[in-house]
Amino acid sequence: MHYFSEILPSLISGTGMTLSIFFWTIIVSVPLGILVGLGMKTKFKPLTWLIDIYVWLMRGTPLLLQLIFVFYGLPIIGIVFQRYDAALFAFILNYTAYFAEIFRGGLQAIPIGQYESARVLRLTRWQTLRKIVIPQVVKIVLPSIGNEVINLVKDSSLVYVIGLGDLLRAGNVAMARDVTIAPMLLVGVIYLLLTAVCTLALHQLEKHYSAWR
Amino acid sequence: MLELKGITKKFGGKTILDDVNLTVEDGKILTIVGPSGAGKTTLLRCISGLAEVDGGKFILDGQTFDPATNRDNDAVIGVVFQDYQLFPNLTVLQNVTLAPTMVLKQSTNDAKREGKRLLDQLNLSDKADLYPYELSGGQKQRVAIVRALAMHPKLLCYDEPTSALDPDLRREVQQIIVKLRDEGITQIVVTHDIPFAEAIADQMMRVEPKN
Numbered sequence: 001m002h003y004f005s006e007i008l009p010s011l012i013s014g015t016g017m018t019l020s021i022f023f024w025t026i027i028v029s030v031p032l033g034i035l036v037g038l039g040m041k042t043k044f045k046p047l048t049w050l051i052d053i054y055v056w057l058m059r060g061t062p063l064l065l066q067l068i069f070v071f072y073g074l075p076i077i078g079i080v081f082q083r084y085d086a087a088l089f090a091f092i093l094n095y096t097a098y099f100a101e102i103f104r105g106g107l108q109a110i111p112i113g114q115y116e117s118a119r120v121l122r123l124t125r126w127q128t129l130r131k132i133v134i135p136q137v138v139k140i141v142l143p144s145i146g147n148e149v150i151n152l153v154k155d156s157s158l159v160y161v162i163g164l165g166d167l168l169r170a171g172n173v174a175m176a177r178d179v180t181i182a183p184m185l186l187v188g189v190i191y192l193l194l195t196a197v198c199t200l201a202l203h204q205l206e207k208h209y210s211a212w213r
Numbered sequence: 214m215l216e217l218k219g220i221t222k223k224f225g226g227k228t229i230l231d232d233v234n235l236t237v238e239d240g241k242i243l244t245i246v247g248p249s250g251a252g253k254t255t256l257l258r259c260i261s262g263l264a265e266v267d268g269g270k271f272i273l274d275g276q277t278f279d280p281a282t283n284r285d286n287d288a289v290i291g292v293v294f295q296d297y298q299l300f301p302n303l304t305v306l307q308n309v310t311l312a313p314t315m316v317l318k319q320s321t322n323d324a325k326r327e328g329k330r331l332l333d334q335l336n337l338s339d340k341a342d343l344y345p346y347e348l349s350g351g352q353k354q355r356v357a358i359v360r361a362l363a364m365h366p367k368l369l370c371y372d373e374p375t376s377a378l379d380p381d382l383r384r385e386v387q388q389i390i391v392k393l394r395d396e397g398i399t400q401i402v403v404t405h406d407i408p409f410a411e412a413i414a415d416q417m418m419r420v421e422p423k424n
Contacts, residue, residue, distance in 0.1 A: 116263050117298035120291065121312035121364060131311060135302040212302050212344040 007174045007183050014170030015190055021156040021166070022194075025091040026149065032092070033099025034134065040104045051100070058097030064158050066090045071162040087159045095152060102144045106137035139209040146202040153194050167191070214239055215260075215368055215399070220269035222255055229255045233269070235418055237368070240397045242390065244410035247420035253403040254295075256420065257370050260401065261292045273367065291361030295373040297353045299345040299360070305332065306341040309360050317364065324363070331359045335389060351382040358389065362398075369393070371402045375409050387413055 039051050058066070070093075071086040081089060110133055118128040157168035165173075171187035215237045222230040229252040237243045245253050258264040260271070262280030270277050280290060299308050309332065310324035319327070332338050335355040345353060354374065361369055371390070375383045383406075390400060390413050404410050410417060 111298075113294060113296060113298040114300065117292070117294060117300075119263065120261055121360070122289070122316045123312060127315050131315070132300050132302065139302070213346040 003178075003180075003182060004186060007178075007186065010170045010174065011167060011183070011186060011190060014165055014167040015194075017159070017164060017166040018153070018156045018168075018194070021087060021091060021159060022152055024088050025095050025152055025156075028088075028092045029095040029099050030145070032096040034103050034137075036096055036100035037103030037107060038129075040100065041107055055097045055101060058094050059101075063090070063094050063155060064161055066094055067158055067161055083162050083164050086162055087164055091152075091156070095148065098148050099145065102141050102148070103137060105144075106141040107133070109140050110136055139212075142202065142206050142209060146199075146206075149198050149202065150195050153198060154191065214274060216272040217260070218270050218272065220256070220259060220271075221267050222252070222259055222264065223267050230259070230266075233420075237399055237401060237416070239399050240394060241415040242394050242400045242402060242413050243416045243418060244402045244404060244414040245418045245420060246404060246407055246410045248405065248422065251420040251422045253405075253420055254372055257292075257372050257401065257403045260368075261290050261370055263292075289364055289366045289368075291364055291366030291369040293354065293357045293361055293369070293371045293374060295376055297345075297357040299353055299356055301345050304342050304344055305337065305348070305356050308345070308356060309363050312360070313363050328359070328363055331362055332356075335359055350377050351385060354378070354382075354386060355389070358393075362393075367399065369398055369400045371400065371404075373404055373406075374402060375404060375406045383409060 036051055036054075039047055042048060067087060067090045070090040071081060071083065074081065074086075114132055114136070115128060118132055123131070157166055159166050160169040160172070167187055167190060171183040174183035175181065217233055217235045220230055220233040221228065233256060235243065245256060247253050255264060259266050260280060262282075265281040271280055272278070299305075300311070303311060306325065306328050309328040310319075310321070313319045313324040313327065314321055329338065329341060332341055335358060337352065337355055337359065340348060340352060340356070345356070348356065354377075358369075374386050374390075378386060387409065390402065394400060394413075394415075402410065402413065
């Protein structure tokens, strides 16, 4: 017990990094995912090709590789990121691709009649999206988004590869120093707590959206 | 008064509407009848601007207009879809007030007052705060009518309004359409239900499939 309280401060500071990656990725990737998802549905072919290639790259290679590439690879062509910025950049690019695919699926589930009925009421395209389409899409995609959100909590541990100190790394350091698995137990518990909070929040959101069908 | 002159519509190589001419007088009911595949719904979609025509012209109150592009002027045509297409994420009252507030820029209060008055007229006042999934088919249809009326259309179009209704509800929608006519609203009703069409029509038009 005494040992746990000794290592807890370093684990908590690692958790700070984990949470910071988590929140910024969600806050930026979800709206971007909606935009890219809408972009996939346009009739402007060059844009959809570009998006297809982007999604293929992001889903087709490991996030770990993308992190390495952003931090160690991009400087070769003169783009230099700080460690933290590199991590955020890679996470946002990666998660936006997944969210975009999810939103595309949601958009396809909206019947054309909804657009037509908005059109005869003379709503603009933007008003139709904002008031009618996006609320319905969000309700449809919430369970899938929830999956990605939980994944993101755990994926954030990949930032160790570019030398950032997150929760898992803090546990790793303590384990190597004190030659005991105990820190990793605590790390596991903290991850479980984080994902439990996410799960509860997602349930609340789903409940909010269950007012209508 | 709405006039259609030489309206032609093709899909691929197939001509669906060939030189359709018709006139609807203000405050009258025109019914368009015919078997499935005759182009009734297509004609309605052209009139309401959801489909573009390949030839011919539309004249509303003496002025030529193109329903497919002129959706931003006052040439308002309301549509009650066969499957109603209410917005499931909005309550009944929100369904009705959305377009008046966003498009006509009515204040929320004005739009609500007007919306409630219209809902009341069609016996829906106790449904204002329900979501569409909580309504029966006939109630959904009445909400769809109210939603269209709230935009003060010059013309109200119905696509197969009786197709999903039992005989009692069929009589009810008949009464509503006739009542709206008595209030001076011009209406076009597309239906394959000939007795229904005969009961409400001031004018009837038959369309036949083209081969």
